[in-house]
Amino acid sequence: MSTPVETPRARVRLLDAHTINQIAAGEVVDRPASALKELVENALDAGATRIEVELDRSGIERLLVRDNGCGMDADDLTTALQRHATSKIQRIEDLSRTASLGFRGEALPSIASVSRMRVTTGTGDGIRYELVVDGGVIEPIRTVSGPQGTEVVVEDLFFNTPARLKFLKSDTTELNACVDVVQRLAVVRPDVRFTIRSGKTVVLQSAGDDDLLGALAEVWGRDAARALAELDHFEEGVRVRGFISPPHFTKGTRAFQWLFVNGRPIRSRALQVAVDLAYRVLTPEKRFPLTALIIDVDPARVDMNVSPTKSEVKFQHEVSVNDAVRHAVKQALLHHGMIPDAAGLMRVNQALDELSAPPWHATLSQAQASIDAQQPLFAPGEGPQLLTTPVPPNAYCSLLEDLRVIGQSMNTFIIAENCEGLLVIDQHVAHERILYEMLVRQRGSGMVEQQPLLVPVTVTLDRRSTGALLDQTDTLRALGFEISEFGDDAILVRAVPAALRVAPEQVLREIADEMMEGMGGCVSPARQDLWVTASCKMAVKAGDPLSFAEMEKLIIDLAQTENPYLCPHGRPITIVMGKGELLRKFKRT
Numbered sequence: 001m002s003t004p005v006e007t008p009r010a011r012v013r014l015l016d017a018h019t020i021n022q023i024a025a026g027e028v029v030d031r032p033a034s035a036l037k038e039l040v041e042n043a044l045d046a047g048a049t050r051i052e053v054e055l056d057r058s059g060i061e062r063l064l065v066r067d068n069g070c071g072m073d074a075d076d077l078t079t080a081l082q083r084h085a086t087s088k089i090q091r092i093e094d095l096s097r098t099a100s101l102g103f104r105g106e107a108l109p110s111i112a113s114v115s116r117m118r119v120t121t122g123t124g125d126g127i128r129y130e131l132v133v134d135g136g137v138i139e140p141i142r143t144v145s146g147p148q149g150t151e152v153v154v155e156d157l158f159f160n161t162p163a164r165l166k167f168l169k170s171d172t173t174e175l176n177a178c179v180d181v182v183q184r185l186a187v188v189r190p191d192v193r194f195t196i197r198s199g200k201t202v203v204l205q206s207a208g209d210d211d212l213l214g215a216l217a218e219v220w221g222r223d224a225a226r227a228l229a230e231l232d233h234f235e236e237g238v239r240v241r242g243f244i245s246p247p248h249f250t251k252g253t254r255a256f257q258w259l260f261v262n263g264r265p266i267r268s269r270a271l272q273v274a275v276d277l278a279y280r281v282l283t284p285e286k287r288f289p290l291t292a293l294i295i296d297v298d299p300a301r302v303d304m305n306v307s308p309t310k311s312e313v314k315f316q317h318e319v320s321v322n323d324a325v326r327h328a329v330k331q332a333l334l335h336h337g338m339i340p341d342a343a344g345l346m347r348v349n350q351a352l353d354e355l356s357a358p359p360w361h362a363t364l365s366q367a368q369a370s371i372d373a374q375q376p377l378f379a380p381g382e383g384p385q386l387l388t389t390p391v392p393p394n395a396y397c398s399l400l401e402d403l404r405v406i407g408q409s410m411n412t413f414i415i416a417e418n419c420e421g422l423l424v425i426d427q428h429v430a431h432e433r434i435l436y437e438m439l440v441r442q443r444g445s446g447m448v449e450q451q452p453l454l455v456p457v458t459v460t461l462d463r464r465s466t467g468a469l470l471d472q473t474d475t476l477r478a479l480g481f482e483i484s485e486f487g488d489d490a491i492l493v494r495a496v497p498a499a500l501r502v503a504p505e506q507v508l509r510e511i512a513d514e515m516m517e518g519m520g521g522c523v524s525p526a527r528q529d530l531w532v533t534a535s536c537k538m539a540v541k542a543g544d545p546l547s548f549a550e551m552e553k554l555i556i557d558l559a560q561t562e563n564p565y566l567c568p569h570g571r572p573i574t575i576v577m578g579k580g581e582l583l584r585k586f587k588r589t
Helices: 017-028 032-045 074-080 092-096 107-113 171-188 212-220 222-227 269-279 318-335 342-355 366-374 427-444 463-470 473-479 504-516 527-538 548-559 579-585
Strands: 050-056 062-067 116-122 126-134 142-146 149-155 193-198 201-205 229-235 238-244 257-261 264-266 291-297 404-409 413-417 421-426 450-460 482-485 490-497 574-578
Touching: 032 050, 032 062, 032 107, 032 149, 032 171, 050 171, 074 116, 074 126, 107 116, 116 142, 171 193, 171 201, 171 212, 171 257, 171 264, 171 463, 201 212, 212 222, 212 238, 229 318, 238 318, 257 269, 269 291, 269 318, 291 318, 404 548, 413 427, 413 548, 421 427, 421 548, 421 579, 427 527, 427 548, 450 504, 463 473, 463 482, 463 490, 463 504, 473 482, 490 504, 504 527, 574 579
Parallel strands: 050 193, 257 291
Antiparallel strands: 050 062, 062 149, 116 126, 116 149, 126 142, 193 201, 229 238, 238 291, 257 264, 404 413, 413 421, 421 574, 450 490, 482 490
């Protein structure tokens, strides 16, 4: 029996204030965007109507927030650097009444402990007070001159916590996160003029004229704002206001679903589901409307103190809030004629079909495709036929041997049979695999075949999406797109892939959305990631009616791929039910 090893007992000791602040900083400040969020929220709580943000190297080297708020005197400035010092509350009961964005009193000391920070502030024009903190060491206050308000400069963020510094993402990703913070606050506070500069470039400048739709136009782009419908609904003490997009103007991700509670940007899966329930009868699966919903509720009925970042909330009556959101969206759809009668619904569905028309094969014109959509599964004199198109010599033989296309199920799955048994093929992921391998094959042989446009197409986006696409000009050229800058929030499309059969702006918008959201906010993805994204967005969609010729061509092309059974995302393409299995299921063996 082994003798237990005795370890020396560590003495229990109190941590010093600087260590406590650095530990707390890990909860409150994990990247430049979180420091920026805390400082801008402080400026809003101070009653600022103008807030300027300056970033050098995405806020890592230097982050400045300047406001024209009420400012602080010398005593308040000294106290503000103490942990849990706040002007927002005095006791725990105040949390149920507070309308401020901040209340924990952790932001300034946490940021100061992991940076070199300078705070300059004054309660009126003339005398201001300046306090410098270097890695948590506070220097004596000195007097300077300047206007009313506060300016906070944060330099060398995480210089004394290298473990935190090495976990930051690329400068572009960190910049996008900073811009996203200010954009959301600019939307929920359209009465405040926000300006954000990255180096010498103005990334965002809102008007501050209290126009919510105008603020959305600044951050999402004018085209998106023009498509939005306003809503304002009150139910059981909950007011839901803001803007939503119609069913034909949707995105492939939730990146443009913004939610605010009592003026605070939040994230809530339950509220997103409530929006989905109101839209689902009109929008295809995996398409999401643009939403900017501002929810006002009695502070006593919502707990904002769920996490240090205050991005999560708990409602006292969550079902009531979810119902209010769902009813608000439905009423807006009704009011703006977006839940029409049967004839109108047919027009909406037709518009959706046109948005996702088959982009991969030119055997039929758009007119012919719409005619086929009206026909039964088998046209007169037509039925399941044996493969008649010549088979390429390098094809995946077992898939094409004795192939006969039977038809299409739910306008999503191709039903066929071959020598092995019954085939069920997901048309979207099948075409995604085909396009992906086509793009991969182009690596050593130049660009994808392009189709120059007689008249260049202007695509208006928000500034972040425009920057994301322009950052990938060379990779997009390899995909067949020729784009160039056209102002701050637009690009000019001069050429598209020859195989493209939908509007180029649709594909480029979705590629940008995927780059911003699906790739973790990174706008410089690996080329292979962009190929996967492009092939998914350009592929024929679930719900698209296909002719027999198109289904046959798709299976032939699929048979020539390296893996006709899994798409680039790893989802199944082809399910084979063998002859023996079929016979056993029907008790024939």
